[in-house]
Amino acid sequence: MNTAIIIAGPTAAGKTSLAIRLARHFGTRIISADSRQCYREITIGTAKPTPAQLAAVPHYFINSHSIREQVSAGIYERLSLGYAAAIFASHPVAIICGGTGLYLRAFAEGIDEMPAIPPPVREAVRQAYAQHGLPWLQAQLQQRDPAFYATAETGNPHRLLRALEVLEATGHSISSFRTSSPHPRDFRIIKIGVTLPKPELHANIHQRVDEMMAEGLVEEVRSVLPYRSHNALQTVGYQELFQYLDGTLSLPEAVDQIKTHTRQYAKRQLTWFARDQDYHWFNPQEEEKIIAFITQELDKV
Structure with missing residues (x-):
């Protein structure tokens, strides 16, 4: 049976690198489950895979849309199922990787269609x-x-x-x-959660924010000011720098808030995924252990 392997967890836990290693091991492709990495105009603040990582393994739902478009969980459900079908046409395994819990739920269970907002x-x-x-x-x-x-x-x-x-x-x-009625899928799903000890995760978050600032996050945020009401920009890293550009925060204050809010977001992600008892949790550095577990699951009838 075709199988989707979901790699989930908090931001800065190492999901992307692990997913790439797993995709290369199983000879397959990756579908992103990140609600912001699909937008071409925002790269630094969304921590997209690097060009080298994108070249190593084909990815879906990265740089696939413009910030001028609205992408919802319902749209993601249709797109991701189409991507999975394309992968399954030539590979028995697909990797779905990301930290947007609602998108992962949409892929695995379906999601109720929400009304259009004028x-x-x-x-x-x-x-x-x-x-x-x-x-x-x-x-x-x-x-x-x-x-x-x-x-x-x-x-x-x-x-x-x-x-x-x-x-x-x-x-x-x-x-x-919301009806909360899961939609059956015609493929098997294996859910892998990855996280790190809190001090290590927080250190990764702080380092990532510093790297984003060095790479030019302020200029990226300035470039999307006309779209600041877009869903994708109502998030950590953009809201704080909008306030800096508005003059309500100093740059050091904005950076400190990005780090604080990112830690809080990581905690909310862990809370979200912990509600789903189907996740099997690992340290992302336990690659051999993760591969052995997935292989064992794949071998089950």
């Missing part, structure tokens, strides 16, 4: 968030959609923004559009 509604919500910040966003949903808020990732502005947009556009809670 651009004026999206723009109004994004502008209000930019002006008032996360506490305002949390208060809006806590007051207007308490049932959703009770189970939401309240520290995740992307999810909260989406919920408020749906509420504004339809008058209904985003929860009312």
